[in-house]
């Protein structure tokens with residue numbers, strides 16, 4: 400693996416507002432389910448189901464993932480990000496587009512769905528052009544670069560097909576291609592690309608221990624995405640599932656050989672998130688083979704619980720680390736008390752997994768109860784991290 404170059408990281412003003420917007424989106428997800436549990440109990444073609452799914456994917460996941468790209472491309476691939484000031488415009492257009500799009504579904508107003516969806520799509524295309532230009536300058540391929548390039552191509556398809564459907568051109572083939580490119584392509588390939596670098600780094604794995612399956616998992620997920628998008632359901636799903644299983648085995652190997660204590664919460668919750676992604680991929684394949692598993696259940700496990708726990712656990716490690724890089728001499732480990740934040744993770748797991756379970760059982764009361772627990776965990780998490788950041792900023796002056 401290539402060394403991480405933290406000197407190349409962008410100014411925090413680029414990724415941090417994306418993370419903040421994404422965490423606000425994460426909080427909005429359980430709040431929406433408390434206000435109206437029906438959102439977590441319906442699938443396409445019900446407007447409530449589409450609204451809830453895009454609150455997760457566009458309100459929470461997209462901003463967090465865009466922020467992560469701004470951080471990871473320079474640090475992991477050593478490729479400078481062209482025109483960083485564009486990030487602010489992308490954030491504003493994405494936030495406005497997603498708000499109008501979601502409100503449009505909320506009040507069933509097709510013009511707002513079309514306008515918001517198109518604006519969000521344009522913002523995502525500006526991001527693709529910016530990051531694509533950084534990737535185009537790379538001289539040699541690496542595992543993370545391959546994952547990110549595949550994910551960006553998939554995002555280009557998602558951001559074309561989504562707005563097209565928002566404008567009223569909904570067909571079964573477009574929907575299948577949109578969902579496949581979004582879930583197997585954009586989401587999974589981004590996670591694979593990032594974790595091949597970050598997991599061995601934070602687990603302190605000796606450089607001699609590499610991934611056993613090389614480009615195999617990324618190639619399988621990419622091939623699976625294409626097959627799924629063109630309607631070859633079970634075969635494409637099987638390829639993507641095999642890719643995810645091999646990736647999980649690689650992650651277990653890299654983390655297992657690490658010098659970092661494996662019982663640390665960040666390690667345990669990262670492992671739980673990986674297991675949830677494997678489970679969601681297996682569930683999707685079972686659905687393609689005829690088991691009729693609702694999209695919302697797969698989404699609540701794979702799109703909400705797994706990324707929420709992964710992001711919350713990893714940020715606990717990353718925030719003090721980045722703060723320590725900025726201001727030497729300040730004891731960031733003491734400011735960012737991981738013990739306090741660690742207590743929130745089991746509550747978050749209970750809330751988000753409870754939400755998936757209650758949605759599976761179609762229980763309104765269960766959805767509301769689990770959503771209250773999840774919302775409380777996110778509020779506590781934001782309060783703890785916000786307090787640590789404020790203490791850090793005042794002590795670093």
Ligand code: HEM
Pocket residue numbers: 441442443444448449452453456457460461500515516517519520523557558560561562564565569574577578581582585586694
């Ligand atoms: C510009 C961004 C996007 C727009 C405008 C958009 C728009 C849409 C539309 C209009 C539908 C179909 C609704 C119907 O059946 O009438 C849909 C379905 C869906 N989209 Fe998106 N989308 C976007 C991004 C995403 C992203 C980033 C993801 C996931 C990472 C995603 C995941 C899905 C899924 C899973 C469905 C199926 C919903 C269901 O069956 O309940 N979309 N999208």
